[in-house]
Amino acid sequence: MDSLSTTLAALCDPTRRSILARLASGPASVNELAAPFSMSQQSVSKHLAVLEKARLIEQQREGRQNFRTLRPAPFKEVADWVEQYRRFWEDSFDRLDDLLLELKQERSKEKKNVRKARK
């Protein structure tokens, strides 16, 4: 699977996003990360494995404990991807209507050209 798909798949679980939010305030051990959730440590470790495969976090052993830290790159990848669509949500509703109308007119023009080309 491509990198962006892996990243988005890792991010689509609320437990994992919550873990990332915790890590945004600094590294944490597995137990610390698991504490807020009503699930087993093993389940949280599975989530951590998913986040690590997506390179959203990295490990750093210290004795018995295993600390996790954020890795920034995939976040930027997501931001860059969604940025392409900014014009859609930033235009006012009126301007969006204009945009869609414009696109629709281009569309029917193309259709006419196709018909013309067939004749």
Added chain:
Amino acid sequence: MDSLSTTLAALCDPTRRSILARLASGPASVNELAAPFSMSQQSVSKHLAVLEKARLIEQQREGRQNFRTLRPAPFKEVADWVEQYRRFWEDSFDRLDDLLLELKQERSKEKKNVRKARK
């Protein structure tokens, strides 16, 4: 499932992102959307259903054809979410090291305080 999770789950498939990219240049029918892929029309329709459940697209019937259009709101939701993490990827690597070092030091300060509190 919450709205953001549904959106990210819809976005984590490359076929669906490709469909959205096509729709960014204007509305399209199911056949038009299915054409670039080496999969059945029914599979593409399933992907469209996922995108529609996430409110990333909407339908508009015209005779036999069923056109799809982009809906901007969920894109903004994703952009707003990832924006929280901007400071992590925008800081230079040196500054990031500083940041992590800083967080780490805060952490060990907390630890010391905990030990102090126990005494």
Added chain:
DNA sequence: TGAATCCACAACCACATGGTTGTTAATTCG
């Protein structure tokens, strides 16, 4: 009207995902 086109619905299948429990290795502490 009859044929062709567009597309949705349903059933089926292989595989991934998110949870569980049981266990064990490594490390720290008394």
Added chain:
DNA sequence: CGAATTAACAACCATGTGGTTGTGGATTCA
């Protein structure tokens, strides 16, 4: 040393996902 802590590994299970094929309804066109 022996006990407790931390966290990983493995097996298992229910459910969801992404594909398939078969089918049929609505619409258009000759």
